[in-house]
Amino acid sequence: MGLALDEPDEKDHVVTINDIMVAIDPDIEPHTENLTLDFSQEANGLVLVGNESDCC
Template sequence: MGLALDEPDENDQVVTINEILVAIDFNIEPYTENVILDFSQEKNGLVLLGNESDCC
């Protein structure tokens, strides 16, 4: 799973995570429940945290 700064596609679901609008591809939307959007200095960018046991 990755993150990109881009406009949402027509099939994306737009949700609010930590008060930020996020477009999520409908194919991975079930894996994004109970995740948080955070900044990682180690990875030098935004990351999604949580729900790792359900991820591919």
């Protein structure tokens, strides 16, 4: 699973979360439940945190 800062594809599910428009690929949408977008100094960037029991 990855993150991208680009325009949504026509098949993406677009939602607004905390006033931010987010496009989610419907193939991975079930795996995004209970995830939090965070910044990690170790990774030097954005990371998805949570849902560790549902590994993709």
